[in-house]
């Protein structure tokens with residue numbers, strides 16, 4: 059389990075992270091979401107002992123990272139895949155990490171295989187694409203067979219196939235009881251992978267819950283042939299709504315209520331469904347606006 063309690067970090071007059079608390083349970087994948095500059099990397103760096111907190115504590119399996127005797131055997135970390143030594147081959151990178159961790163060198167080849175890099179094992183990392191470096195970073199994080207994974211923007215630079223592959227790998231890891239936290243500034247990138255979300259904006263946690271909880275209450279998405287007339291009809295029927303950027307409306311009501319109100323006003327609908335990604339997108343947007351952060 060990963061536990062973050064009242065964690066804060068100030069740089070001079072800048073508060074990067076302010077009183078952040080959350081837990082990540084075994085058997086789950088938590089998405090740590092927020093726009094650029096929200097405080098994700100700083101939080102993950104404090105969690106992994108790279109940045110000392112100004113106040114608060116962060117523990118993995120009950121211990122601060124710095125107090126873990128062989129941290130790589132407890133938690134696999136990938137914070138900056140692009141930072142790997144460009145002159146080493148993939149195999150050399152993992153073999154070196156394996157010896158630091160005290161695991162057999164054969165584990166390096168196993169992990170290269172597991173992340174689909176066997177064919178590139180003898181190529182220098184400098185020639186790897188960013189997506190390949192992310193795969194290598196994940197292989198490195200998995201070397202010590204840890205119970206937890208902490209990954210900063212692991213989908214960055216990965217193509218859709220790579221993201222699908224990573225999703226399968228992380229879901230298998232969690233299904234075996236592993237604990238995973240991964241950060242992203244793009245909801246769509248992680249929505250199908252995670253089962254919980256911790257959303258950070260302006261250094262503060264603005265939402266924390268299961269994906270289902272956060273999706274519930276996001277209402278109904280409706281799109282009409284005449285969006286303005288549909289908006290007026292639903293508003294006149296007493297439904298509260300907000301227009302989305304693409305002309306659809308997100309309505310705080312069930313699909314049946316929306317359908318009935320539209321039918322009563324003779325409006326032609328092109329789309330009517332429970333609001334999922336669009337609703338979450340909107341939620342994410344709202345939660346990370348400065349007003350929401352200040353609230």
Ligand SMILES: Nc1ncnc2c1ncn2[C@@H]1O[C@H](COP(=O)(O)OP(=O)(O)OP(=O)(O)O)[C@@H](O)[C@H]1O
Pocket residue numbers: 069072073074075092093094095096097098099100101243
């Ligand atoms: N070493 C530092 N010195 C001063 N300010 C910093 C330092 N590291 C981070 N910050 C500031 O702290 C805030 C949070 O940054 P952080 O990198 O944690 O955000 P992030 O959510 O990871 O964003 P990104 O997705 O862009 O990496 C930003 O305002 C950033 O400028």
